[in-house]
Amino acid sequence: MKLITKDGIGIISGSLCLIHCVATPFVFIAKACSVSCCSDAPLWWQSIDYLFLIISFIAIYFVSKNSTNHLLKVAFWLSWAVLLVVILNQSFELFYLPKNLIYVSSFLIITLHLYNLKYNSCEKDCK
Numbered sequence: 001m002k003l004i005t006k007d008g009i010g011i012i013s014g015s016l017c018l019i020h021c022v023a024t025p026f027v028f029i030a031k032a033c034s035v036s037c038c039s040d041a042p043l044w045w046q047s048i049d050y051l052f053l054i055i056s057f058i059a060i061y062f063v064s065k066n067s068t069n070h071l072l073k074v075a076f077w078l079s080w081a082v083l084l085v086v087i088l089n090q091s092f093e094l095f096y097l098p099k100n101l102i103y104v105s106s107f108l109i110i111t112l113h114l115y116n117l118k119y120n121s122c123e124k125d126c127k
Helices: 006-030 043-066 070-092 101-119
Strands: none
Touching: 006 043, 006 101, 043 070, 043 101, 070 101
16 A cells, blocks of 8 residues: 555654654653643643644645545544644643543544545546
């Protein structure tokens, strides 16, 4: 299966995002420091969230541009919107949201890319 496609980039980006989200608590538990110095994640670690958000936006944009399945397009954009809201909410603490939503939306984006790669890939040259 050819993985260097728009879906492949989305799958890789989503998987790395999911690993990043899962690893965050363990990184801060493993780092033995005082409460005063490490109450929040460092800025460079939080910026990785936005990097994955941008990469997933680009992958979803190009996949939805070439997809003929309207329901799939909506599912991609809804899952990305949930990911965006959760990440922004984690940064700015606007309201209470369960942090598990980030795992659900990341996993859904990966699953949608896998589905699109298998069942909705273009037969002709995609533009």
